[in-house]
Amino acid sequence: MGALLRREKGAWQAFVRRYAGLIVAAVRAVARDTGDVEDLAQEVFLRLCKDDFRLLRSYDPSRAGLSTWITIVARSTARDAMRRKRPVSVPI
Secondary structure, eight states: OHHHHTTOTTHHHHHHHHHHHHHHHHHHHHHTTSSOHHHHHHHHHHHHHHHHHHHHHTOOTTTSOHHHHHHHHHHHHHHHHHHHHSOOOOOO
């Protein structure tokens, strides 16, 4: 992860290759049969690299393993996106 945060060439591609399956699986568990899995996974990656990897820089290895942390981020991102897309029903 250090190479990624130092913006070393190829680090982002290696990160994506390593964690794409994990992120897709975590998103799929939330999105189920909505057909939004790929879009939501992309949103997770965008969130992770946004603002010079601000979210990734906040990762604390003393609190969780990186795979666990990424899974939590992926599920949270997917849930937030699904809530935004859900139609609001207004009682009559």
